[in-house]
Amino acid sequence: MTLSYPLSLVYSILGGVTSHLLFKRVEPSVISFLALVLGIYAAAGTYTYATTSRIMDIILFAGLVVSGYLSGLSSSIILYRLSPWHPLSQFPGPTPAKITKWYMAFWIAKGSRHLKLQELHRIYGPWIRIGPNELSVDEPSAIRPVYSQMFRSLSYQGAPQDADALITTVDKNEHTLRLVAWSRAFSAWNLKNYRTSAKARTLQLLQILSQKQGVVSLSHWISLWAIDVMGDMSFSGGFETMAAGQDTEGWMEMLHMGVLFVGVLGQVPWIRDILALAPAPGPILAFQKFAGQKVEETKSKTNGMRNDILTIIQNDIEGGMPLSKLQAHADASFIVLAGSDTVSEAMTTLLRYLTEHTAVQDRLRSELTEAFDGPVEDMDSSVLLKLPYLDACIQEALRLVPPVAAGPPRWNRDTETPVLDKVIPAGTTVACPNYSIFRDPRNFVRPDEFLPERWLEGTSYEPCNVEAFVPFCYGPGVCIGKPVALYNMKLLTSILIRSFKLSFPPDFNVDRFDASYKEHNLWVHDELRVILEHI
Numbered sequence: 300m301t302l303s304y305p306l307s308l309v310y311s312i313l314g315g316v317t318s319h320l321l322f323k324r325v326e327p328s329v330i331s332f333l334a335l336v337l338g339i340y341a342a343a344g345t346y347t348y349a350t351t352s353r354i355m356d357i358i359l360f361a362g363l364v365v366s367g368y369l370s371g372l373s374s375s376i377i378l379y380r381l382s383p384w385h386p387l388s389q390f391p392g393p394t395p396a397k398i399t400k401w402y403m404a405f406w407i408a409k410g411s412r413h414l415k416l417q418e419l420h421r422i423y424g425p426w427i428r429i430g431p432n433e434l435s436v437d438e439p440s441a442i443r444p445v446y447s448q449m450f451r452s453l454s455y456q457g458a459p460q461d462a463d464a465l466i467t468t469v470d471k472n473e474h475t476l477r478l479v480a481w482s483r484a485f486s487a488w489n490l491k492n493y494r495t496s497a498k499a500r501t502l503q504l505l506q507i508l509s510q511k512q513g514v515v516s517l518s519h520w521i522s523l524w525a526i527d528v529m530g531d532m533s534f535s536g537g538f539e540t541m542a543a544g545q546d547t548e549g550w551m552e553m554l555h556m557g558v559l560f561v562g563v564l565g566q567v568p569w570i571r572d573i574l575a576l577a578p579a580p581g582p583i584l585a586f587q588k589f590a591g592q593k594v595e596e597t598k599s600k601t602n603g604m605r606n607d608i609l610t611i612i613q614n615d616i617e618g619g620m621p622l623s624k625l626q627a628h629a630d631a632s633f634i635v636l637a638g639s640d641t642v643s644e645a646m647t648t649l650l651r652y653l654t655e656h657t658a659v660q661d662r663l664r665s666e667l668t669e670a671f672d673g674p675v676e677d678m679d680s681s682v683l684l685k686l687p688y689l690d691a692c693i694q695e696a697l698r699l700v701p702p703v704a705a706g707p708p709r710w711n712r713d714t715e716t717p718v719l720d721k722v723i724p725a726g727t728t729v730a731c732p733n734y735s736i737f738r739d740p741r742n743f744v745r746p747d748e749f750l751p752e753r754w755l756e757g758t759s760y761e762p763c764n765v766e767a768f769v770p771f772c773y774g775p776g777v778c779i780g781k782p783v784a785l786y787n788m789k790l791l792t793s794i795l796i797r798s799f800k801l802s803f804p805p806d807f808n809v810d811r812f813d814a815s816y817k818e819h820n821l822w823v824h825d826e827l828r829v830i831l832e833h834i
């Protein structure tokens with residue numbers, strides 16, 4: 300007996316719906332799912348072959364069965380995700396976001412996720428469903444409960460990689476063990492060493508900029524400065540991008556490609572299993588291999604006598620976790636990301652606003668001149684760290700354009716999590732979107748303006764909700780490099796502001812520069828061009 304086409308279609312649709320019910324209990328890997336679909340195709344083809352030898356009929360029938368199966372499966376998934384039985388059904392949000400993670404992947408690829416989240420929170424309120432199993436909450440009092448109870452989500456593993464870095468591991472125990480060595484790398488003694496090398500690099504930049512005439516691309520030079528500082532701190536040198544005048548090895552380009560890749564594909568982590576089968580499985584793997592080569596190259600040059608982050612985290616430390624070579628390479632690539640792009644972006648923002656707001660620039664310069672009347676290279680780091688207006692300017696830059704704009708996603712695996720008056724169902728990813736929270740008038744008065752004064756004690760720029768301000772995150776996974784980042788930013792700002800008056804060239808359009816910002820987990824934008832006038 301042979302089945303008619305309509306009846307076969309009905310059976311295959313029912314098969315798809317049944318599979319969805321099974322997959323909700325045991326989720327198949329991508330590879331086993333693809334094998335299942337191929338198996339259905341082959342079985343349907345073999346079944347038809349018993350009744351006809353016409354190749355076209357066999358192909359059509361098998362295709363019909365597979366299409367019916369896939370449409371049954373996807374319709375069942377979509378209906379479930381929109382139904383009141385879905386655990387996140389109580390949370391509002393745009394319908395496409397409830398159905399598929401491709402919705403957010405689209406905004407990340409476009410570079411305007413930060414603005415989209417801001418818009419969605421204005422429409423739907425503090426809690427929004429931004430993916431089938433994903434929430435965004437812009438309530439400042441939710442930040443601590445979310446980030447202290449939940450840990451990194453699978454989106455950190457969006458691209459094929461050789462091994463997990465500290466930041467891509469979603470295993471909290473492994474993270475805790477790896478952190479033992481990382482904390483040692485950021486001890487007070489080591490921080491002092493990093494400061495010495497950062498100062499030498501900053502003076503090198505000063506010398507380069509002092510020889511420049513006319514318009515300078517400050518964003519370009521800051522980015523090179525950040526790579527060289529990071530290279531010294533993490534690998535004991537090996538990068539000389541400032542001396543070369545460019546990122547000769549293409550670290551930044553590769554980094555940006557890699558982060559965009561993870562940003563988009565991290566939304567749909569199952570794609571990673573498919574990509575891993577490809578002959579060139581993507582920029583993260585290429586980046587890790589590249590970082591690995593750099594590590595080996597530097598090791599041979601310095602004869603193992605080094606005191607940098609990578610050496611420290613590879614040493615056996617009591618209570619810590621020995622790292623494999625591949626894990627060390629993964630961490631090495633991660634340091635490039637954590638240590639350079641974040642600081643260079645925050646610095647670019649700060650200098651953009653200081654150049655526009657000459658009164659703020661002058662006030663900052665006065666604070667610096669009062670604190671040190673000698674040559675800039677003699678500035679004392681302990682005094683530098685205590686200057687309130689300098690600190691306020693840096694906070695304000697981190698608020699207006701947070702280097703980590705989206706808010707790191709956290710996941711509660713198989714446990715429910717109480718957050719404020721809600722219970723977050725197991726298997727949910729939650730993020731608190733920094734950009735929206737930091738620019739919310741309920742948290743910061745005149746939120747889109749550069750007003751460093753709001754951070755000073757005794758001023759009345761209310762509201763100024765300190766609880767809402769977490770540019771370095773919170774809880775397990777909080778930025779361990781915060782003291783390094785703040786010191787390096789303060790050092791560079793004070794040396795530049797003490798040495799030059801900054802102004803925009805006549806053809807520079809600030810609004811166009813601001814509008815060029817795109818966020819793909821890292822920021823990309825036009826060059827910040829300024830005129831540096833010696834003081």
Ligand code: HEM
Nearest residue numbers: 637638641642645702703707770771772776778779780784
């Ligand atoms: C303005 C500059 C910086 C900002 C705003 C920043 C922000 C952040 C944020 C938000 C996270 C959490 C990321 C996540 O969970 O997805 C993080 C993690 C981290 N950052 Fe930073 N960061 C900065 C600079 C640095 C620097 C200079 C270093 C060190 C060289 C550094 C090292 C790290 C490390 C090691 C982690 C991972 C910590 C862990 O997993 O336990 N960061 N940072």
